[in-house]
Amino acid sequence: MTDLQPDYPIRNVTDWDAVNDEPMGTKPKYWLRPPVDERWLFKKKHRPNSDDDWSEKIAAELAGLLGIPHATVDLARRHGNRGILSRDxxxxxxxxxxxxxxxxxxxxxxxxxxxxxxxxxxxxxxxxxxxxxxxxxxxxxxxxxxxxxxxxxxxxxxxxxxxxxxxxxxxxxxxxxxxxxxxxxxxxxxxxxxxxxxxxxxxxxxxxxxxxxxxxxxxxxxxxxxxxxxxxxxxxxxxxxxxxxxxxxxxxxxxxxxxxxxxxxxxxxxxxxxxxxxxxxxxxxxxxxxxxxxxxxxxxxxxxxxxxx
Ligand SMILES: Nc1ncnc2c1ncn2[C@@H]1O[C@H](COP(=O)(O)OP(=O)(O)OP(=O)(O)O)[C@@H](O)[C@H]1O
Ligand SMILES: [Mg+2]
Missing domain, CATH: 1.10.1070.20 (Phosphatidylinositol 3-kinase Catalytic Subunit; Chain A, Domain 5)
Structure with a gap:
């Protein structure tokens, strides 16, 4: 194994502009645009009993290990809510x-x-x-x-x-x-x-x-x-x-x-x-x-x- 890597950052995206909703999928989510860069989909943590933020982040990193092309995912917070960002x-x-x-x-x-x-x-x-x-x-x-x-x-x-x-x-x-x-x-x-x-x-x-x-x-x-x-x-x-x-x-x-x-x-x-x-x-x-x-x-x-x- 390589040197111990730091924890994944949780990006605060409260001040990113919401540019449009994403109608597909069942869970709450909308596209945000950072000051520079492409839009990212903000997927708010779905339910109190579902840890679908860390599961999505870990899965994206594991996809990378296996060599599977995958959406880039970051942990995030917006207006205090847990979620993830998925890059367009x-x-x-x-x-x-x-x-x-x-x-x-x-x-x-x-x-x-x-x-x-x-x-x-x-x-x-x-x-x-x-x-x-x-x-x-x-x-x-x-x-x-x-x-x-x-x-x-x-x-x-x-x-x-x-x-x-x-x-x-x-x-x-x-x-x-x-x-x-x-x-x-x-x-x-x-x-x-x-x-x-x-x-x-x-x-x-x-x-x-x-x-x-x-x-x-x-x-x-x-x-x-x-x-x-x-x-x-x-x-x-x-x-x-x-x-x-x-x-x-x-x-x-x-x-x-x-x-x-x-x-x-x-x-x-x-x-x-x-x-x-x-x-x-x-x-x-x-x-x-x-x-x-x-x-x-x-x-x-x-x-x-x-x-x-
Ligand atoms: N990184 C991405 N880049 C482009 N489009 C994306 C990306 N992530 C998701 N989408 C689009 O947004 C839609 C909904 O996103 P996603 O499937 O992640 O949401 P969901 O609510 O978890 O869906 P489900 O109902 O399958 O659980 C996808 O079907 C796809 O069209
Ligand atoms: Mg889906």
Whole structure:
């Protein structure tokens, strides 16, 4: 491990101008413009019992460790409220527009339930990958990828392994997107909205109990293994697949990419992930929450590394 890094700063953005609301997504948020620089989306901490500010910050840093293109996230406070800032990735990528998954999927099938968010069994790997093919979606511009990562679906496999590592249960069809560039060129968007992960909505007393218990069904490995994705195996299924299975299903047509991403995960030291967690200031994240999150990451990584593709 490298030298001990300081805590992540919490930026006070009370005096940034609010430039417009963000209509997508379910939680309160609006775009702010700093005195210089692009706009940043301010996402206010959602509910008293949901730590979706530190989960989103930690997830963004972990994405960086794994090599997943991602929105830049900072912890923030505005008018005394906890939240995060997510830097406008359309501007950062010099793209023209973000097109959400549901808009792409409904192009291929007019019956696709684009207006629903949850329990959308039409949201399958097969449809997602065909939507990439239909628009010849490539890789984000300006980033170098390994030879195994050739097209959008190879990178999406990495997003799904990332989701399984952090326990992100919210990869629904508005939480992935493509970017449109000038000249009708398209690329998979960097990943964003990872707040629903890392046991963000478990309370500290339950975290402490799960850290201590000898009942293996209550232990963190058991909790972590239960994460469900927002992706289905088949449109007739009633339940989504697990985050692990979303990854393995995507690996069927993209085995080389799956092997590559698993190898990236293998090469991450648990200590490096724990160090990212440690850097969240104590004022917004307790020691118990830090131990709980570090153990989720270790448990998920250990389990994922036993997968054979
Ligand atoms: N960094 C970013 N750059 C550009 N657009 C973004 C960024 N982050 C979020 N968005 C846009 O804002 C929308 C809502 O943001 P986000 O998904 O983070 O919110 P949410 O309320 O947590 O969503 P959900 O209902 O999925 O939980 C996204 O669907 C996307 O269109
Ligand atoms: Mg969202």
């Amino acid at each position: 990735l359309v501007a950062e990528c010099k793209a023209e527009e973000l097109i959400h998954g549901n808009s792409l999927l409904v192009e291929a099938d007019p019956d696709y339930p684009a207006g629903d968010i949850y329990r959308v069994a039409h949201h399958t790997i097969e449809r997602i990958f065909s939507a990439f093919s239909a628009r010849s979606v490539g890789l984000p511009l300006g980033t170098d990828f390994a030879p195994e990562i050739v097209e959008a679906r190879d990178l999406f496999v990495g997003y799904l392994l990332f989701d399984a590592w952090i326990g992100n249960t919210d990869r629904h069809h508005e939480n992935w997107a493509i970017l449109k560039y000038a000249g009708d060129r398209y690329a998979l968007s960097p990943s964003y909205d990872h707040a629903s992960s890392l046991g963000h909505n478990v309370q500290d007393d339950e975290r402490a109990e799960r850290l201590m218990t000898r009942d293996r069904y209550r232990q963190i490995a058991a909790y972590a293994a239960k994460a469900k994705s927002a992706i289905y195996r088949d449109r007739d299924d009633r339940k989504p697949v697990s985050t692990d299975e979303a990854f393995t299903l995507a690996c069927v047509p993209c085995r080389a990419a799956g092997v590559y991403w698993l190898d990236r995960l293998r090469r991450i030291a648990d200590d490096d992930a724990t160090d990212i967690v440690r850097r969240v200031p104590q004022e917004i994240m307790s020691d118990v929450a830090k131990r709980f999150v570090s153990q989720i990451l270790q448990a998920n990584r250990t389990r994922l590394l036993t997968l054979t593709l």
